[in-house]
Amino acid sequence: MAKKLPKRSEDYSKWYNELVVRAGLAENSGVRGMMVIKPYGYAIWEKMQAQLDKMFKETGHQNAYFPLLIPMSYFAKEAQHVEGFAKEAAVVTHYRLRTTADGKGIEVDPAAKLEEPLIIRPTSETIIWDTYRRWIQSYRDLPVLVNQWANVMRWEMRTRLFLRTAEFLWQEGHTAHETKDEAVREAEQMIDVYAEFARDYMAMPVIRGVKTPTERFAGAEETYTIEALMQDGKALQSGTSHFLGQNFAKAFDVKYLSREGKLEYVWATSWGVSTRLMGALVMTHSDDNGLVLPPKLAPIQVVIIPIFRKAEQLEQISAKAREIMDKLRAKGISVKYDDSDNYKPGWKFNEYELKGVPVRIAIGPRDLENGTVEVARRDTLEKFVIPSEGIDLYVENLLDKIQNNLYERALAYRNEHITSVDSFEEFKDVLENKGGFVLAHWDGTAETEAKIKELTKATIRCIPLDFDTSEEGKDILTGKPSKRRVLFAKAY
RNA sequence: CGGGAUGUAGCGCAGUCCGGUUAGCGCACCACGUUAGGGACGUGGGGGUCGCAGGUUCAAAUCCUGUCAUCCCGACCA
Numbered sequence: 001m002a003k004k005l006p007k008r009s010e011d012y013s014k015w016y017n018e019l020v021v022r023a024g025l026a027e028n029s030g031v032r033g034m035m036v037i038k039p040y041g042y043a044i045w046e047k048m049q050a051q052l053d054k055m056f057k058e059t060g061h062q063n064a065y066f067p068l069l070i071p072m073s074y075f076a077k078e079a080q081h082v083e084g085f086a087k088e089a090a091v092v093t094h095y096r097l098r099t100t101a102d103g104k105g106i107e108v109d110p111a112a113k114l115e116e117p118l119i120i121r122p123t124s125e126t127i128i129w130d131t132y133r134r135w136i137q138s139y140r141d142l143p144v145l146v147n148q149w150a151n152v153m154r155w156e157m158r159t160r161l162f163l164r165t166a167e168f169l170w171q172e173g174h175t176a177h178e179t180k181d182e183a184v185r186e187a188e189q190m191i192d193v194y195a196e197f198a199r200d201y202m203a204m205p206v207i208r209g210v211k212t213p214t215e216r217f218a219g220a221e222e223t224y225t226i227e228a229l230m231q232d233g234k235a236l237q238s239g240t241s242h243f244l245g246q247n248f249a250k251a252f253d254v255k256y257l258s259r260e261g262k263l264e265y266v267w268a269t270s271w272g273v274s275t276r277l278m279g280a281l282v283m284t285h286s287d288d289n290g291l292v293l294p295p296k297l298a299p300i301q302v303v304i305i306p307i308f309r310k311a312e313q314l315e316q317i318s319a320k321a322r323e324i325m326d327k328l329r330a331k332g333i334s335v336k337y338d339d340s341d342n343y344k345p346g347w348k349f350n351e352y353e354l355k356g357v358p359v360r361i362a363i364g365p366r367d368l369e370n371g372t373v374e375v376a377r378r379d380t381l382e383k384f385v386i387p388s389e390g391i392d393l394y395v396e397n398l399l400d401k402i403q404n405n406l407y408e409r410a411l412a413y414r415n416e417h418i419t420s421v422d423s424f425e426e427f428k429d430v431l432e433n434k435g436g437f438v439l440a441h442w443d444g445t446a447e448t449e450a451k452i453k454e455l456t457k458a459t460i461r462c463i464p465l466d467f468d469t470s471e472e473g474k475d476i477l478t479g480k481p482s483k484r485r486v487l488f489a490k491a492y
Numbered sequence: 493c494g495g496g497a498u499g500u501a502g503c504g505c506a507g508u509c510c511g512g513u514u515a516g517c518g519c520a521c522c523a524c525g526u527u528a529g530g531g532a533c534g535u536g537g538g539g540g541u542c543g544c545a546g547g548u549u550c551a552a553a554u555c556c557u558g559u560c561a562u563c564c565c566g567a568c569c570a
Contacts, residue, residue, distance in 0.1 A: 004531085030562070087568070123570095156569060157493080164569070217570095237570060276570055307529050346530035353530095364529055374529080492570090 005354070008288050012232040013160075020161045020282060023291045023355050033159030033166035040355065041278060043299035045169065048277060049149065051201050051296075052171065055193050061145045061173060066127050068151075069118040074126035077251040084218020085122045088154040090166075092118040120153045125219065125244075125270055128174045129252035136176060136266060138257045143186075144176040162279035163236070163492050170274035176254065176266040180245075183267035184222070187243040190271040191224035194239035202277065203294040203406035204228050204284045205414045206238060207437070209462025209487060214446050217270075221245035227461045227487065229414045230283035233435020235461050235489035238280050241271035279492075284410050285379075291356030292378055294406050295399040302328060302335045302395060303357045307345045307364030314339065317363050320388065324361065324373070327392035333399065353378060358402050359395055363388075379405050420485065424476045427488070431458050437489045441482035443475035452477055458488045 005022065008015045021027050025041030028034075037045065053063070069092060075082045096112030121127065132144060153167045173190060177183040191208055198204045206226035216223040220242035228238045249255070249265040258264045285292040295301050304324065306317040318339060325335045336357075338348055345362065352360055362374040373391060376383045379402045386394055417436025421427045430438050442448060442460065453459050455477075463469075469485040 028562090032562090084569095152570095154569070157567080158564090158569090168570075170570080240570070272570075274570055309528060341528090344528050344530090344532060346528085346532085348531090349529095350531045362529070366529075 005288060005290060008231070008286075015288075016279075016283060017161060019286060019290055019354075020279075025278065025282070025291075026161050028161070033156055033164075035159075035161055035165040035167070037169075037275070040299065044281070044293070044297055045275060045278060047297045047299065048197075048201070049171075052193075052197055052273065053147075053149075055197060056147050056171075056173065059145075059189060059193060061147045061175075063148060064146045065148050065150070066124050066131065068121055070121050070124075070127045072117045072119055074130060075119060077126065078219050078247060080247075081125065081219035081251075085154070088156060089122060090120040090153050090155050092120065121150070122152055122154045123270075123272075124148065124150065124152075124172055125174065125248055126252070129248040129254060129268070132174075132176055132266075133252050133254045136254055136256050139178050139259050142176060142178045142256060142266065143182065145173075145186075146175065147171055147173040160279075160492075162275055162282070165275075168275050170272050172270060172272040175269045176249070177268070178256070178258070178264075178266070180267050183245075183269050184243050187222065187224055187241045187269040187271065190269070191226060191239070191241040194241070194271075194273055195226050197273075198226060198228065198238060198280075199407065201294065201296045202281055202284070203296075203403055203410060204238070204280060205407065205411040207462065207464055207487060208466050209464040211240075211462055212446075212449060212460050212486075214449055215460060217242045219244060219247050220270075221247070224465075225462050227437075227489070228280050228284065229417055229436055229489075230280070230492070231286075231413070232283070233417060233490070235437065235491040236276070236280050236283070237461070237491065238277060239271075239273040242269060244268040244270060285406050286356070289350070289381070290354030292406065293356035293358060295358045295403045298356065298358050299334065300336045300352075300355075300357050301333050301399060302359045302361060303348075303352045304335060304337045304361045304363065305345055305348050305352075306337075306339050307362055309365075313365055316368055317365075320363055320368065324363075324388065324391055328395060331392055331396050333392075333395065349376075353381075359398060361391075361395075377402055379409075418487075421476065422473070427458075427476050428456055431456055431488075431490060435490070437461065437487050439469060439485040440476045440488055441473035441484075442486045443478050443480035443482055445480075448475060448478055448480075452488070456490075458490050461487045461489050461491060463487070 005018055006014045024038050026035050026037045029036045093114055094108045094112045095114060096109040097106045098109040100107050135144060149171050151167055151169050156164050156166055159165050175186050177186060195206050195208050198206045206228045208226055211223040211225055217240060222243040224241040225237055226239045228236050230236055246265040246267060248268050254266050255263045256266055282291060304321045306314055306321060308314040308317055321337050325337055328335045356378060358378050360376040367373050371388055372385050373388045374383055375386050377398060418439060419430045420439045421430055427438060427440055449460055463486050470483060473482045475482050
């Protein structure tokens with residue numbers, strides 16, 4: 001008798017943690033805040049990677065790989081950048097161990113101290129710009145449109161599976177351009193790519209916007225973000241794209257000979273999404289029975305479960321199942337047939353629901369007699385008895401329906417949780433009792449932003465780009481004039 | 493970095509206060525049998541340096557000292 005998941009409505013964190021572990025996505029490794037991504041979780045990440053990679057290439061980018069370790073001095077070159085990452089840097093200081101005097105253990109060999117410590121990359125801007133200096137001589141070398149898939153490390157004090165781990169997987173795009181306009185367009189293009197990916201593949205609605213100066217990436221002149229809303233009413237920053245101006249070009253002396261024959265600094269962008277998207281996926285769609293995966297990212301889209309008593313029955317059912325599998329696979333649908341006999345059908349039903357498989361087909365003796373199968377959809381938990389004749393078309397169509405339904409459902413929830421408020425009382429009330437995004441007037445100062453954060457734990461997620469929020473108003477805290485509403489929320 | 497907990501079988505825990513046969517339970521695992529349309533049951537079985545190192549004692553999972561690690565709550569962050 002396996003235990004049920006905790007109820008989502010009772011303790012969202014506990015539900016999330018247990019779901020991630022039990023569905024086979026990931027677990028804590030027992031080493032600091034390091035996470036093990038398990039095969040099933042990694043399979044989902046690989047599907048995300050494949051689609052994102054395709055979209056990057058369609059927008060003209062190429063992949064490359066840069067070193068894991070970065071000399072400490074590189075970080076010192078861009079002042080804001082150091083400040084942003086210094087507090088969470090893992091540092092390599094030695095390159096050798098030796099056995100202890102008593103011969104029982106090992107210790108760091110003090111003789112093997114590095115002259116300059118190396119930093120395990122928290123992000124790769126510095127080493128990449130140091131490299132780009134050598135790559136870029138003239139306007140003919142531009143633009144440089146490179147992405148890398150990598151791991152990075154940020155020594156976070158407190159971690160949560162996928163949402164904040166000390167080491168995480170991500171992609172980071174780093175581009176160099178001739179003009180400011182071109183770089184800004186690139187940063188905007190990539191946030192659009194992320195928004196499109198979230199909508200069309202993750203079935204996750206997001207709000208595009210720009211960050212306030214305090215929430216900006218360390219070293220950026222503008223940070224574009226996509227903000228998603230989780231089921232517990234908290235926001236999750238799901239992807240960012242930065243216009244870096246000429247900050248890194250100047251710090252790393254990356255100049256090119258322009259069309260006019262003058263030496264100019266290049267304009268830069270960087271953009272990234274991480275395994276945090278896995279957490280976003282879980283917290284957008286899942287329910288008390290477990291994970292709910294959008295068909296486009298599900299490693300297994302359809303599972304077939306035989307129901308049988310005797311071996312002869314299993315043979316007949318398996319023949320039928322194979323026929324259906326062949327038809328589904330011919331349509332590019334990934335199918336698993338689970339004819340294992342160590343678990344009963346009821347156990348399997350629960351197990352594949354926990355894993356979020358979008359469609360389940362059950363075939364039993366009754367179905368063989370009637371020429372039918374039982375089809376269950378994960379998103380609504382509805383079951384239908386369907387003639388097995390046109391099952392491939394039915395399932396193909398159903399997968400699309402589920403994909404759309406998940407998006408529509410998440411969108412409806414998200415839209416219900418955007419609230420406009422005009423007073424601080426109302427602001428606090430919505431944050432505490434309803435949750436979600438709050439559109440409110442802000443006087444534009446960092447002081448007010450900090451004060452509101454201190455009082456309510458809510459931060460300005462972004463100044464939205466997807467809808468017009470400009471109107472005259474008064475700051476909810478200070479009463480000072482404001483020209484537009486901004487988007488607040490408590491965030492992960 | 494401040495506060496609080498916990499380390500006992502693969503996982504989850506009891507036992508520790510008040511020291512005493514062979515360290516126990518649930519799940520998982522193995523074998524056999526019965527079962528199978530929403531998390532089956534029976535019988536038998538395997539698996540432990542009680543985090544680590546010292547100390548007290550006739551006797552330590554239990555008491556003492558030290559140490560290491562992990563988790564939770566804060567501040568910080570994709």
